[in-house]
Amino acid sequence: MRLKLLIFSIVASLATIVACSKEEPFACTLVDSEIVEVGTSYVSLSATINATDFGAIEQVGFMIARQGSDNFKWLPAKRGRVIDLRVEELKPTTSYEYRVFVRANGDSWTFKGEKFKTLAEGETPTPGPEPEPEPEPEPEPEPEPEPEPEPEPEPDPTPDPTPDPGPGDETPVEGNTYRMGWYELPIECDTDHNGVDDNNDSYYYAHHLCDGGERNAQNSGKARNYSVCFSSKHHCPVWVAAPRHSMYVGSANRTDAYSHDPQIPTEIQYVRKDADSGCNNGHMLGSAERTSSTGTNRQVFYFSNIAPQYSDTFNTGGGAWNNLEDHIDDLVCRDTLYEVVGCYFETYTDKYGNTGRPAKISFGGRSDVSRPTMFYYALLRTKSGSSGKSVKDCSASELQCAAFVICHEQDKGHKPQAKDIISIEELEAITGFTYFENVPNAPKSTFNANDWL
Numbered sequence: 001m002r003l004k005l006l007i008f009s010i011v012a013s014l015a016t017i018v019a020c021s022k023e024e025p026f027a028c029t030l031v032d033s034e035i036v037e038v039g040t041s042y043v044s045l046s047a048t049i050n051a052t053d054f055g056a057i058e059q060v061g062f063m064i065a066r067q068g069s070d071n072f073k074w075l076p077a078k079r080g081r082v083i084d085l086r087v088e089e090l091k092p093t094t095s096y097e098y099r100v101f102v103r104a105n106g107d108s109w110t111f112k113g114e115k116f117k118t119l120a121e122g123e124t125p126t127p128g129p130e131p132e133p134e135p136e137p138e139p140e141p142e143p144e145p146e147p148e149p150e151p152e153p154e155p156d157p158t159p160d161p162t163p164d165p166g167p168g169d170e171t172p173v174e175g176n177t178y179r180m181g182w183y184e185l186p187i188e189c190d191t192d193h194n195g196v197d198d199n200n201d202s203y204y205y206a207h208h209l210c211d212g213g214e215r216n217a218q219n220s221g222k223a224r225n226y227s228v229c230f231s232s233k234h235h236c237p238v239w240v241a242a243p244r245h246s247m248y249v250g251s252a253n254r255t256d257a258y259s260h261d262p263q264i265p266t267e268i269q270y271v272r273k274d275a276d277s278g279c280n281n282g283h284m285l286g287s288a289e290r291t292s293s294t295g296t297n298r299q300v301f302y303f304s305n306i307a308p309q310y311s312d313t314f315n316t317g318g319g320a321w322n323n324l325e326d327h328i329d330d331l332v333c334r335d336t337l338y339e340v341v342g343c344y345f346e347t348y349t350d351k352y353g354n355t356g357r358p359a360k361i362s363f364g365g366r367s368d369v370s371r372p373t374m375f376y377y378a379l380l381r382t383k384s385g386s387s388g389k390s391v392k393d394c395s396a397s398e399l400q401c402a403a404f405v406i407c408h409e410q411d412k413g414h415k416p417q418a419k420d421i422i423s424i425e426e427l428e429a430i431t432g433f434t435y436f437e438n439v440p441n442a443p444k445s446t447f448n449a450n451d452w453l
Helices: 002-021 294-299 322-331 422-431
Strands: 027-038 043-051 059-066 073-077 083-087 096-103 107-117 203-209 224-231 236-244 281-284 308-312 339-345 362-363 366-370 374-382 399-407
Touching: 027 096, 027 107, 043 096, 043 107, 073 083, 096 374, 224 294, 236 308, 294 362, 322 374, 322 399, 322 422, 339 422, 374 422, 399 422
Parallel strands: none
Antiparallel strands: 027 043, 043 083, 059 073, 059 096, 096 107, 203 224, 224 236, 236 339, 281 308, 339 374, 362 366, 374 399
16 A cells, blocks of 8 residues: 555656646747947947746846957846846947846846947937937928927937937836837836736737838937737727838838737737628738838737728728828828827717727637727827927927827718817827827827818
């Protein structure tokens, strides 16, 4: 009997060992890294990582060395999905390179970063995580943008070269947005940078940089593509925020590369690209809006950027949303148009008497997807469209913002009109989100419909 118990005990132990060995090993990847600002003796760095278990991470940070040297200095940063660090005591006019490191479960991972050169004494730093894309000369150069000279800032040749809002009341509370220089971003309540909303754990955030070699205006890192807030409750994007500019439009073909967003848990996304329930795959940020490279176009086919939209009346040629998308294309300007494209899921009645009601539908291989009742565009740009100034540095009189709201039940053939437009403040009251947090002077309470039609 004792022998049998002993054998049983050994077998159980072995089973436990085998079970443990089958546990998923820790893995991490670098989503993006960026040189936020370079000065005479310092550099500000940022990186975003994905990990199978953030709780297993012991240390994260950056490694810095003079270019060509293997003598890297390891500099820990606060643990989280987003890593930020300002490195001091660098030498002026010196070339450096950095890497990102992660330590977990007694192991280390390193990821290659970028090279940079500190400024010379007296040289002015150009801050900016990601200014709006530098405008490229267009065939029809506009002589003098809107003769509305305000004595304050000197006009800059490139838009938004100074994204940092600066000190005082203009500085957003830490954790409000992913990047202070990304002027399209709504408030994100993610102070621990784990990609999940602090107050609503059904909201997941992802931020995508272009994947085709596009560079930001400072040439300090990749240009941004878009950011997304995705709902595990609705299995659908809540909003997608992006800059719109001619630099994102090129000759790349539509990829149709539908796939899971690597920054958002796979299990809460669509299973496959199948459309159903009278809907098709509605892009929040359209494929035609990101043709600067194949890699960048592939990213707009992540499921996090797709919502179910009625195929017959809404998202096809002549559909109410399709007509609005075409109209928004005409609002893109040299200074950059900032947009938030969003879904609403509660009962919504528009000014025409159309009512959208909540419903769960079969879509994307799931049977629990919420069909949006309303879609919207929140928009911000300079009035002139070619001021060459940062929207952050503009007065309220130099800016315009407004929202287009379209009920999902709107008739086919409907074209944008004044009744479709509301103020950003009105939209905030409906959705509960705060838009354009990084632009303190955005005139969110007022709008002129003629500016948008």
